[in-house]
Amino acid sequence: MVDGRILPWTEDLQSESYPVWIGWGAGQRDVYFLNRDGVVDTTFNITPYYPDDPEDYVYIMNLILELRADDAPSSGLMLISKK
Secondary structure, three states: OOOOOOOOOOOOOHHHOOHHHHHHOOOOOEEEEEOOOOOEEEEEEOOOOOOOOHHHHHHHHHHHHHHHHHHOOOOOOOOOOOO
16 A cells, blocks of 8 residues: 555554554544644544545545645535535
């Protein structure tokens, strides 16, 4: 998943007592969005969201687009759910 890519990714080690998870208060499947200054902007647990559900997909895409719009110049594009 990360081979050959530049991604914000961390791996905690059980032998080190999971310092990142503990430091961030993270749980299984938690997602963190940081702003350009490295400050947590938004966090949520992705477990209740289903990628094949159009409403869930649109919600998460809009969340990402809104964060981009708040943090950098943006085209202002938003996805609109078709019902």
